[in-house]
Amino acid sequence: MLSQIMNMQNTNLFEDITHRLAEGKIPSPRLEARLLLAYALGVDADTLNLFALELDDAQLHKLDQALKARLAHKPICKIVGTKAFYKHDFKVDCNVLSPRPDTEILVENAIRLGQQHNLKRVLDLGTGSGCILLSVIEDLPNAKGLGVDISDKALEIAQTNAAMLGLLPRVEFARGSWFDDTLNWGYKFDLIVSNPPYIKSGDIVNLAPEVKDYDPRLALDGGADGYRDYKKLAERIPEWLEDNGYVLLEVGIGQAEQVAQIFAASGLHLCEIAKDLAGINRCVILKK
Numbered sequence: 001m002l003s004q005i006m007n008m009q010n011t012n013l014f015e016d017i018t019h020r021l022a023e024g025k026i027p028s029p030r031l032e033a034r035l036l037l038a039y040a041l042g043v044d045a046d047t048l049n050l051f052a053l054e055l056d057d058a059q060l061h062k063l064d065q066a067l068k069a070r071l072a073h074k075p076i077c078k079i080v081g082t083k084a085f086y087k088h089d090f091k092v093d094c095n096v097l098s099p100r101p102d103t104e105i106l107v108e109n110a111i112r113l114g115q116q117h118n119l120k121r122v123l124d125l126g127t128g129s130g131c132i133l134l135s136v137i138e139d140l141p142n143a144k145g146l147g148v149d150i151s152d153k154a155l156e157i158a159q160t161n162a163a164m165l166g167l168l169p170r171v172e173f174a175r176g177s178w179f180d181d182t183l184n185w186g187y188k189f190d191l192i193v194s195n196p197p198y199i200k201s202g203d204i205v206n207l208a209p210e211v212k213d214y215d216p217r218l219a220l221d222g223g224a225d226g227y228r229d230y231k232k233l234a235e236r237i238p239e240w241l242e243d244n245g246y247v248l249l250e251v252g253i254g255q256a257e258q259v260a261q262i263f264a265a266s267g268l269h270l271c272e273i274a275k276d277l278a279g280i281n282r283c284v285i286l287k288k
């Protein structure tokens with residue numbers, strides 16, 4: 001493919017890439033062609049001049065590899081290595097869930113509550129790239145954060161993102177499976193956030209390849225009914241939450257009511273269910 005691309009260089013590389021992406025049924029092929037070219041050239045996609053493309057051999061090779069990966073349905077963020085979320089570009093790879101715009105709803109609500117109630121100790125369970133925790137504590141300058149994840153590789157990414165944002169003095173990361181008994185933090189939290197896995201195991205096969213093949217299964221699979229991890233969290237969150245503390249949970253489509261009930265059975269009160277940008281109930285907000 002590289003030699004084919006090189007031959008196209010003097011004709012119209014952009015149109016060629018667009019065409020190949022469209023043939024591969026990749027949505028928004030023109031946009032993605034621009035992003036792949038910008039990545040290969042190491043320039044900003046917004047300022048890339050498509051009428052003056054000049055790629056050296058190394059850049060053509062990079063483009064070729066990136067195009068092959070995209071045609072194999074690797075999501076663009078995991079090819080270029082970053083994903084825009086809330087206020088920043090976060091480092092991502094296949095060891096973490098790609099941050100989703102829907103999750104920004106949880107972040108906005110956590111910051112709002114944190115500001116209103118002066119919340120200072122934030123726990124993020126299943127922190128992945130750290131996108132939730134880091135976005136929240138950045139906007140709560142008096143808060144400290146702890147991010148827990150079962151994956152050491154995810155924790156490395158979260159740590160890198162914390163360093164990039166200059167938040168290392170206010171954040172810690174720990175390996176653990178939810179409230180693993182080996183973890184003992186010695187203090188409670190007044191804000192607990194989580195975007196746990198919530199897809200039914202049997203539904204994973206139907207997800208887009210970008211998701212099922214490139215997001216970690218651990219980050220997606222919520223057990224047979226999709227509620228496995230909410231139940232585990234509901235059992236232990238009350239003992240780690242300060243009185244009057246808040247819990248914000250992302251939920252899948254149609255799960256909000258049942259998640260609220262699972263947590264009500266553990267003694268937490270439902271404050272609000274917040275909708276995402278598509279109008280879907282996405283974030284369950286609870287209080288102790």
Ligand code: GLN
Nearest residue numbers: 097127128195196197219
């Ligand atoms: N907290 C991370 C996010 O929301 C990862 C969540 C997960 O892996 N389920 O992007």
